[in-house]
Amino acid sequence: MNALEFILAGMLAAATPFLLAALGELVVERAGVLNLGVEGLMAFGAVLAFIVVYHGGGHLLSFVAAGLGSAVLSLVFALVALGFRANQVATGLAIGILGQGLSALFGKTYESLTVKGLPKLALPWLSEIPLAGRLFTQDIVVWLSLAATLAIWVMFAYTKVGLVVRATGENPKAAHAIGYSVTAIRFAAVAFGGTMAGFAGAYAAVVYTPLWADGMIAGRGWIAIALVVFGTWLTGRIFLGACLFGAVSLMGLAAQATGLDVPSQVLASLPYLVTIIVLGIISADRRLLKLNGIASLGEPFER
């Protein structure tokens, strides 16, 4: 397998944790809430999923457990930040740290243990195309994430729920005045974001690299938050950003495999650097950021 094939084959899987978490955060921010705890929510979901799979619970159950667990943790955030109108940035950071702490605690006895991942499913016809066909042999979660991306795009573009969520984020006062419960909508959005972060963590821990190591999320939650901003809150751009990030993070590995004589730390940090630069260029259009930015982001709602 040459480097290009390697990247094509692995890109979507590498992108999936970013994608799932970023989609969740997108919904949260569109509702006007800034939850910076994604990293911790992912770590918490990851450890729950790993434990379930390790004890023979199976992958389906592990995703359910991770989704539920992270949703509950994100509701703690919602309770403090939305219920008591605490500062969202501080609360998000605190919940993130809590999630990471719980993850380390629960994962202590599982350090360096491994579980089995998921089989890859090849799409008939498409996967037989030379070179590009590599893209079409993926595990089920990747396919479901692509479906989720599409679903969220449809939601914001065409559905009632999407319209109401956007109205809540853009102008909570007006949304309230026309009869929507801002707080309930925001709670639901946060819970959704938590669930997605849990799925993202689960994917990282029991599918992508099915081995437990403390701190295995390794900043992916933060990248997901950055993706939402760089993607200017547009589903399609966030998807592209996640793919780009997935691809570049494989480049490091590909380069290592070819035996380039570069310190591994440099290689490991290269993808982050490249991605930030590329995304920075993409979102250099300040008008786009301003145009799509959420007006009430991070502000508590007071009647």
Add this chain to the structure above:
Amino acid sequence: MTNAVLDISGVSKRFGDNLANDNISLSLGRGEIVALLGENGAGKTTLMSILFGHYVPDSGKVLIDGQELPPGKPRSAIRAGIGMVHQHFSLAANLTVLENVMAGTESLWRLRSDTDAARQKLEDISTRFGLIVDPDARLGDLSVGEQQRVEILKALYNDARILVLDEPTAVLTNLEAERLFRTLKDMAREGLSLIFISHKLDEVMAAADRIIVLRGGRKVAERPAKETNKAELAELMIGRKVARPVREPSTPGEVALKVTGVSVSIDGVERLKSIDLSLRAGEILGIIGVSGNGQATLAHLLSGTVRRDKGDIVLFGEPVGDLSVEGAVQAGIGRIPEDRNNEGAIGEMAIWENAVLERLPRFSRHGLVDRSAGQAFARKIIDAFDVRGGRPATRTRLLSGGNMQKLILGRNLIDRPRILLAAQPARGLDEGAVAAVHERLLQARRDGTAVLLVSEDLEEVMALADRIQAIVNGRLSPAVAADKVNATKLGLMMAGEWNEEHEISHAL
């Protein structure tokens, strides 16, 4: 020109297929007050934004003291001595007055900010122009009128010699407005040059030396204030004669809404004190009073966003307890909120999205929004209510202030509500639009809608309302029939002078 401090020559600006400014020229002398008069969407804000460097004109130029100003550079405009007080303020609510005024003026390289000198300068300006505010007050705690004073102070602090005010009185009570114009005249006497935007003929006649009329993006007339009159200006502005409509006699129907002894407290302050009112189908009940006397709470009560402490609300003969927003919508209560920008419409969303948000069940099937039906509905409102400058997919924020009001009005009236709550519906509108809005309210009355008109404009209430109640400090006076009162009596009522016992009891 010899003594002009400002010359705008041949400025044009196009937005898509909309020519917002068409070859406009004007000049401003030292110590002169010029009023820019024009309908909603005439291009007034656009022209001033070009002057201030927010927009780059397609053609034409701006000269300050004969020097050409580089286009699109607000910094250069500020340095050249132009100060701007925007239609929507641009101050930080969490900073103090002094911090707001200083923000943006200090060099970033200086480590210590020179607060003492700044405070001294601010106080000098304050006293010189009679713009009194506490420099240490948090901006968010100030009234709208005071915030505006801070905006002006900020401009003066930056050594503005030319001050531009975009619809300064739209957010002010009448008293505050009078005070503002006194200040502006003092400033002109001190040698400042001023441009203010308005579509209120009274204040233009009273405050300006010279009046420039814009219509459809073009300058249609320029008159010294002494050589013109309100009728001529109105005609120039609209392009035809306008007269505000007046209610014709009618017999109202059933009682639609009855409120007895309702009190409402917000954050521990009693905002409504045991109020009584009764509103019948096919009539307009005017609630008159100076802003801030409980009107907002009354509107919130009837739209279901605040809870009452005591008292009863009866809707169409049925006691309802507390109204909820859904309950209000279902009962057919249409609302035109006073605070348009915050509660009326979501600026970042498309016109059609704003139009359907309130009635999503009707425009969605299986959770999907029916876009084409929504857009058709929006187009219907746009056509029926003459909303100019936007298509269904236009971002609502891009509409001029008056057109946004027409959109909100249309959204509420197009479905023939049974009760209409109209809070300051004509505020900020030009004469033509005011007449149109009044006509719509009267049409609703003819159609049997019960209209509650909350306003501080005496003329408006006397022309439209069948009965009038005054609101003062959270109390509501008994109703008086509109044809039995005059301005003097209403003035007394607004000051809280009513005698409950001796009131002529009105037929119910």
